[in-house]
Amino acid sequence: MNVRRLIPTTAVAGAVTLGLITLSACSGTSDAADKGSGDKLDVVASFYPMQFLAEQIGGTYVTVNTLTKPGVEPHDLELKPKQVGELGDADVVLYLKGIQPAVDDAIAQSNAGTTIDAATLTKLEEHGTEVGHDHGAEEAGHDHGSEAGADPHIWLDPVKYGEVAQGVGAAFEKADPTHAAAYKANTQALMTKLAALNSEFENxxxxxxxxxxxxxxxxxxxxxxxxxxxxxxxxxxxxxxxxxxxxxxxxxxxxxxxxxxxxxxxxxxxxxxxxxxxxxxxxxxxxxxxxxxxxxxxxxxxxxxxxxxxxxxxxxxxxxx
Incomplete structure (x- = not known):
């Protein structure tokens, strides 16, 4: 499948624009210039779907630390003081607002250099469980949402996940311009994988x-x-x-x-x-x-x-x- 079919141009442009808006003003030119010394970009990811993006896009130019360890249910995560401190020390914090309240609160209080909220990089919708609906009359994919707030599980749709990947790639390029070409190439490689996955699900x-x-x-x-x-x-x-x-x-x-x-x-x-x-x-x-x-x-x-x-x-x- 052609990657352009997976992510429309207008959607990508909007996602990247939104993503860059979430970058903290603390990530100034001096920070970006420091990355030219050969140091790796220090990325803290909130949980596995964000970790995967950071590793795929960052490649050899980033170190990734994940707040949610394997086997821990992300929704119930409680951060230790050391983990809260890691947020302030990180060059980039990649998270998904709305799925881990403890992470959202800690990021709001931290001095992280660059924060990337994946929820701003694609359109969120409401999905839930609605008792008593007319199941037979609904079209496939109809919104069952009866709970307040949008559904944060965007990574389970390869297309939406690809939109997020595009925004993360653009943010990495801005945070570490010395290795921008590598981030761009890695993002494109990931988009190719996601396009193939989308095609497999469709067929x-x-x-x-x-x-x-x-x-x-x-x-x-x-x-x-x-x-x-x-x-x-x-x-x-x-x-x-x-x-x-x-x-x-x-x-x-x-x-x-x-x-x-x-x-x-x-x-x-x-x-x-x-x-x-x-x-x-x-x-x-x-x-x-x-x-x-x-x-x-x-x-x-x-x-x-x-x-x-x-x-x-x-x-x-x-x-x-």
């Missing part, structure tokens, strides 16, 4: 027996919208929330009506609710990874590999032809 989910999938929490709204699927979250955006009896009953009805075969759970949160629902409805269970962190339980070593594993799981559950 792999084009013809399926059903378009509906049930998952523990509503992390896959952007993915569902991109590929014409219908996400039904047991809970809303919060992975620790408990479903109401009315929601459980509705999901049982949806599973029967839409010929759902599988209830998905994830690697970093409890699978108890998913397995209970599956048992009650006679469905199978499988993993659909929201890619909030990579552990030894992950079905892949990086973002691309785990997303391909997610594609295979969806194809199996949806009856891809």
């Amino acid at each position: 792999g989910l084009k013809n399926t027996a059903t378009k509906t999938f049930i998952t523990t929490h509503s992390a896959f709204g952007y993915l569902a919208e991109r590929y014409g699927l219908e996400q039904e979250g047991i809970t809303g955006i919060d992975p620790e929330a408990e479903p109401s009896p009315a929601r459980v009953k509705e999901l049982q009805e949806i599973a029967k009506k839409d010929k759902v075969s599988t209830v998905f759970f994830e690697t970093l949160a409890s699978d108890r609710t998913a397995k209970t629902l599956a048992t009650d409805t006679g469905l199978k269970t499988d993993v659909l990874d929201p890619l909030e962190g990579i552990t030894d339980k992950s079905k892949g070593d990086d973002y691309i590999e785990v997303m391909r594993s997610n594609l295979a799981a969806l194809q199996k559950a949806l009856g891809a032809k």
